[in-house]
Amino acid sequence: MEDSAQLCEDKALLERLMERMLLVRKFEDAVLSLFKQGKLHGTTHLCVGEEATGVGSVFALEPQDCILSTHRGHGQVLAKGVSAKDMMAEMLGKEAGTNRGRGGSMHIADVRVNALGVGGVIGAGCPIACGVALSFKLRGEKDRIAAVFFGDGSANEGAVHEAMNLAAAWRLPLLFICTNNGYGMSTPLRRAVNDTDLTKRGYPYGIRSTETDGNDATAVYEAVREARAYILREERPAFIVEHTYRTSGHSKSDGNKYRTEEEIAHWQSKNPIARFAKFMLRNGFSEAELEAIDRRAAAEIAEATAYAEACPYPAASPQELEAEAYSI
Amino acid sequence: MRELTYAEALREAMCEEMRRDENVFFMGEDIGVYGGSFGVSKDMLQEFGAERIRETPISETAFVGAGVGAALMGMRPIIELMFSDFISVCIDQIINQAAKLHFLFGGADSVPLVLRAAAGGGTGAAAQHSQSLESLYTNIPGLKVAVPATPRDAKGLLKAAIRDDNPVIFLEQKKLYRVKGAVPEGEYIVPIGLANVKRAGEDVSVISYGRMVQSCLDAADKLAAEGISAEVLDLRSLSPLDADAILKSVRKTRRAVIVHEAVAFSGFGAEIAARIAADETLFRLKAPIKRVGAYHCPIPFSPVLEESVFPTPERIEAAIRESL
Numbered sequence: 001m002e003d004s005a006q007l008c009e010d011k012a013l014l015e016r017l018m019e020r021m022l023l024v025r026k027f028e029d030a031v032l033s034l035f036k037q038g039k040l041h042g043t044t045h046l047c048v049g050e051e052a053t054g055v056g057s058v059f060a061l062e063p064q065d066c067i068l069s070t071h072r073g074h075g076q077v078l079a080k081g082v083s084a085k086d087m088m089a090e091m092l093g094k095e096a097g098t099n100r101g102r103g104g105s106m107h108i109a110d111v112r113v114n115a116l117g118v119g120g121v122i123g124a125g126c127p128i129a130c131g132v133a134l135s136f137k138l139r140g141e142k143d144r145i146a147a148v149f150f151g152d153g154s155a156n157e158g159a160v161h162e163a164m165n166l167a168a169a170w171r172l173p174l175l176f177i178c179t180n181n182g183y184g185m186s187t188p189l190r191r192a193v194n195d196t197d198l199t200k201r202g203y204p205y206g207i208r209s210t211e212t213d214g215n216d217a218t219a220v221y222e223a224v225r226e227a228r229a230y231i232l233r234e235e236r237p238a239f240i241v242e243h244t245y246r247t248s249g250h251s252k253s254d255g256n257k258y259r260t261e262e263e264i265a266h267w268q269s270k271n272p273i274a275r276f277a278k279f280m281l282r283n284g285f286s287e288a289e290l291e292a293i294d295r296r297a298a299a300e301i302a303e304a305t306a307y308a309e310a311c312p313y314p315a316a317s318p319q320e321l322e323a324e325a326y327s328i
Numbered sequence: 329m330r331e332l333t334y335a336e337a338l339r340e341a342m343c344e345e346m347r348r349d350e351n352v353f354f355m356g357e358d359i360g361v362y363g364g365s366f367g368v369s370k371d372m373l374q375e376f377g378a379e380r381i382r383e384t385p386i387s388e389t390a391f392v393g394a395g396v397g398a399a400l401m402g403m404r405p406i407i408e409l410m411f412s413d414f415i416s417v418c419i420d421q422i423i424n425q426a427a428k429l430h431f432l433f434g435g436a437d438s439v440p441l442v443l444r445a446a447a448g449g450g451t452g453a454a455a456q457h458s459q460s461l462e463s464l465y466t467n468i469p470g471l472k473v474a475v476p477a478t479p480r481d482a483k484g485l486l487k488a489a490i491r492d493d494n495p496v497i498f499l500e501q502k503k504l505y506r507v508k509g510a511v512p513e514g515e516y517i518v519p520i521g522l523a524n525v526k527r528a529g530e531d532v533s534v535i536s537y538g539r540m541v542q543s544c545l546d547a548a549d550k551l552a553a554e555g556i557s558a559e560v561l562d563l564r565s566l567s568p569l570d571a572d573a574i575l576k577s578v579r580k581t582r583r584a585v586i587v588h589e590a591v592a593f594s595g596f597g598a599e600i601a602a603r604i605a606a607d608e609t610l611f612r613l614k615a616p617i618k619r620v621g622a623y624h625c626p627i628p629f630s631p632v633l634e635e636s637v638f639p640t641p642e643r644i645e646a647a648i649r650e651s652l
Contacts, residue, residue, distance in 0.1 A: 066401075100434030107432045116400060117433065121424050127393020128425060134394055135401035138353065138379060146397075159420070162390035169385060325469040327430045327438035327493035 007218050008283045015293060017059055017217055018280060021051040021273050022297035024075040027084055028248070030305050031074075031091055031105075035252050039309070040091060044105040045072040048248035049215075052272035053179045054149075055079040056220030057242070060228060061147055066114040066132050068125035068148040070179065071106050072246070073118035076149055081113040084300055088308035095314040102314075102324075123150055123157030126176065130163050133172035133237075145173040145231050147224075153184025155198050161205075167237040168205040175227055176202070176239040179214065181246045186258035202239035214242030215272040218279060245270070329510040335368045337479035337511050338444070338500065341486035342369070342406060344515075346376055349404060352490060353380040355391050356408030356444075365410045366446055366505045388418035392443065396425045396495075399441040404490060411457045412445035412499055415464065426495040427470030442489045442496045447475075448539050448589050449634060450503040455626035458634075460538070460590035465497045466567045466599070472496045473567040474520055477541035479509035481564055484518025492520060501539040520565045523573035529559035532583040532648055535574055535600055537563040540587045540639055547644040558648060566596055571603050579609045583651045585618045587644055592621025615651040620644055 007014065028048055034040040047054060054075025058067060061080075069076040078084060082098060090097025091105055098110045109117035116132060119125040129148035136144045150160055155178055167174045178198055182189050189196050202209030208230065212223040220242055227238040245267040249256055256264070277290055316324065332340065346352045354369065354376075360383045363370035373381045384391040388409065395405040409415065415422060422443065430438045449458030465473045472494050476482040482500070489496035526541060527548055534544045541562045548558035561577050563570060578584045584604050586597040597619040604610065604617055620639045628634055 068397075098434070099432060099436075102434050103432045109433045109436070111400075111433065111437050116397075116437075117429065121420055124393065124420055124425060127390045127421060128397035128400070130390060131394035131397020131399070131403075131405075132401055133397075135398045135403050138398075138403065159389050159393065162387045163393065165385060166387060166390040166394060322469070324435060325431050326472075327435070327440075 003218070003279060003283060007221065011284065013059070014280055014283070014285070017055060017221070018276055018290070019293050019297055020055045020059070020079050021217065021276065022294055023084060023300060024051045024055060024078050025273060026297050026301040027078060027088070028074060030088070030301050032252070034092070034305070041093070042104055043251045043253065044091070045251050046248040047072045047075045047246060049246050049267060049271065050179060050181060050244045051075050052217040052220050052276065053214040053242045053244050056217040057147065057177055057224045060221045060224035061145070062143070064114065064144045066116050066146045068116050068129045068132070068146070069118040070125070070149045070151055071118060071120055071122065072151070073108065073149065077108050077110070077115045077118060080115040082108060082110045082115050084304040085307045086110065088304040089311045092308045092311070093313060094308060094311040096311040100314060122154035123159040126150060126160045126163030127166070129174055130166050130172055133167065133174040134170065136173055143232065145175055145228055147175040147177060149177045149179055151184065152178060152180040152182065152189050152198060153187070153192070155201055156192060164202060164205045164207055164239070168207050171235050172237055173231050173235070174237040175224070175231060176207070176237065177224070178239070178241045180241050180243050183246070183250070183258070185250045198241050207237050207239045209239040209241070211241040211243065214244030215270050215275060217272055217276045329512060331508045332479050332511040333506055333508050334479045334482050334501070335366060335505040337483035338368050338486055339370065339372065340511070341483040341490070343372060343375065345487055345490040346380060351402060352404045352406065353382060354406045354408070355382045355384055355395060357384055357386055357410050359383055359408055364408060366502060368408070368505070388414055389421055392418040392421040393425065395441045396421055396429070396439055399439040400429065400437050404440050406442045406444060406490060409443055409445040412447035412461055413456050413459050415445070415461060422471070422495070423468050427468045430494070431470060438493045439495050440493045442486070442498050444498045444500060446502040447499040448501045448503055449627045449638060450539070452629065452631060452634065454629040458627040460588065460622070462499055462566055462590060463594065463596050466596060470495065471567060472520055472565070473499065474565045475499045475501070475538040476564065477501070477504070477538055477562050479507070479511050481518050481524070483511055484516050485520065485564060488517045488520050496520065499538065503539050518564065521568040521570055522564065523570035524562045524564055525559065525577070526562045527558070527560040529557040529581065531557045531581055532559070532585060532651055533577040533581045534558050534560045534585045534587060534644070534648065535563065535577070536560065536587040537566065538589060540589050543639060543641045544587050544644055546641040547648060550641070550645060551648060556648070556652065569599070574600060574603060575607050575609060578604050582609070582612055582614045584613070585620065585644070585647045585651055587620045587639055589638055590621055591624055592619050593624045595621050597621055618647040618651050620647045
C-alpha cells in the first residue's frame with residue numbers, strides 16, 4: 001500500500017500519533033509493573049497490540065466529538081487527551097484520579113475532554129452513544145459527532161444491534177467502531193459467530209460499513225477521518241471494523257491457554273508501533289527523532305507514575321459515599 | 329378546585345416542564361399520534377413536534393440508553409416505558425448505567441432523566457403486564473423512586489422528577505389513569521422524599537403508597553364507624569424514603585400495618601417494617617407489625633383470580649383488626 005500523501009506531509013501529526021501510541025504502550029507497561037509490585041488492585045484490561053485502533057481513530061476526531069470506550073479503553077481515552085497523570089492516579093484508586101478513585105481502570109472518564117466513560121458492561125455504551133449523538137442533533141450542533149467503541153465480543157450483544165437500528169432510524173451523527181481483536185476473552189470469533197465478517201452487522205440497518213487494517217495507524221486515521229466527514233455530510237451514522245489483535249492477555253489473570261505462542265508471536269511481528277515507526281522513517285523522520293519521541297513518552301509515564309503513587313487515597317466516609325450516589 | 333384525571337395531571341406536568349425548559353424532551357413507544365398506550369401524551373405532538381415528542385422503535389435498551397446519553401449531555405429526557413414490567417429488557421441501562429454514572433464519574437456529570445412506567449395490576453393484563461416491581465429499583469443506590477397515588481401528586485411529583493438531577497423511576501399506577509381528583513391551578517411541586525398524612529388517626533398507622541392508598545382510606549372509613557381511628561400515610565416516594573414521617577406516626581399510634589400492591593415477600597414493606605423495628609418505638613408497640621401485599625404468585629388473568637391476589641379493603645381491614 002502506498003503511504004498516504006496527506007498524512008506524510010503533516011509531520012507534526014505523525015509525531016503526535018507516535019508519541020501517543022508510545023504513551024499508551026508505556027502506560028500499560030507501567031500498569032503491569034505496578035500490578036506485579038502489588039501496588040494496584042482489582043483488574044485491568046490491557047490493549048497491547050491494539051494501540052493503532054484507539055489512537056488512530058480518536059486522532060481523526062475533533063476535540064468537540066465525544067467518545068465512549070470499551071473496557072479495553074486505555075488507548076482510546078489517552079488519545080482523547082485524558083491526562084496520563086490523572087489516569088494513573090485513578091488506576092491506583094487515588095482521589096486525584098479521573099474518577100476520584102470511584103471507577104478504576106474499567107470506568108475512566110473525563111468529561112472535560114469529552115471522554116464519556118469506559119464501559120464495564122460490553123456493548124452498553126452503544127445505546128448511550130445514541131443519546132449523546134441525539135443531543136447534538138436536538139441542539140443543532142452541526143460539527144460534532146459521537147464515536148463508540150465495541151469489540152468483536154460485544155458485537156453479539158442486543159444493545160449493539162438496538163443502538164445500530166436506532167442510530168440509523170434517527171440518522172444520528174454516530175460512528176460505531178468495532179475493534180475486532182479476534183477474541184471475546186478466550187472465545188475466538190469463529191466460534192462465537194457463524195459469519196466472521198462483522199462488517200455485515202451494519203448492513204441490515206442501512207449503515208454504511210467499512211473495514212480497515214487496525215494495526216495500521218495511518219489506515220485507521222484515514223478511515224475514521226473519512227467516516228466523520230460522511231456522517232456530517234450525509235447525516236447518517238457509519239460503522240468501521242478495525243481488525244487487530246491483543247498480544248496481551250484478556251486481563252491480568254489471563255493464562256493464554258486458548259491460543260498458541262506462535263499465534264501471539266506472529267501478531268507481535270505485526271506490532272502497530274514498530275510498523276508506524278517504519279512508516280515515519282520512510283517519510284522523513286530519523287532514528288534519532290524517533291528515539292527522542294520515545295524518551296518523551298517514557299518520561300511522561302515515569303512522571304505520571306511517581307505522581308500517582310505520591311497522591312493520597314480518598315478520605316470519603318461511607319456516609320459521604322452514600323451522599324455521592326446522588327447529584328445534589 | 330378543578331378536577332383532572334391522573335393521566336391529564338401527568339400530561340399537564342410534562343407540558344408545563346417542556347414549555348419551561350427546552351432541554352426537556354419526551355421519548356417512548358407510540359407516544360405521538362396514538363398518545364401513548366394509556367393516552368397520557370394525547371395531543372402533545374401537536375404542540376411540541378416530532379423532535380421533542382420522539383417516538384421510538386420497540387427497542388427499550390436503545391431508547392432508555394439514549395436517554396442516559398442525552399442526560400449526560402445536559403438534556404432532561406422523560407422516557408415512557410409502556411409497562412413497568414418491561415424493565416426486564418432494559419435493566420442494564422437503568423441499574424448499571426443511569427444509576428451509576430454520576431458516582432462513577434466522581435460527580436463530574438449527572439443523569440437527569442425520568443423513566444415513567446405504567447405499573448400495577450387490576451386491569452386484566454396478566455402476569456407480564458401487571459407487576460409492581462419497585463423493590464428492584466429501591467435496592468439500587470443512585471435511583472430515586474416515586475409512586476403517586478392521586479392526580480395532584482402525579483403532577484407535582486412528576487414536575488419535581490423532571491427538575492431532579494438524578495434518574496427518577498416514576499411508577500404510575502395504571503389502574504388510576506382514569507381516576508379524577510382535585511388538581512390546583514398554577515405552579516406547584518410535590519418534593520420527592522416527602523410522605524403525606526392522608527388521614528389523621530390515633531389507634532393504628534396504615535402505611536401505604538400508590539393504588540393501595542385509596543383502599544387503605546376505604547378501610548379506615550369503614551372502621552371509623554366503629555370508633556377505630558386509623559391514620560393513613562401515603563409515602564409518595566420510596567427512595568428517598570420519608571422514614572421520619574413513618575416513625576412519627578407509629579410513635580403516636582403504636583401500631584403499624586403496611587400495605588402495598590407488590591408481592592409481600594421481600595417487598596418494600598419489609599424495609600418499612602425494619603425501619604420501625606430498628607427504632608426505640610419497637611419496645612412500645614402494642615401489636616406486631618403487619619404487612620399486607622400481593623400473594624407470592626404471578627398475577628393471574630381471570631378477573632376472579634386477579635382480584636384474589638391483591639390486597640383488598642377487606643384484607644386491609646382484617647389486618648388492622650388483628651393489630652388492635
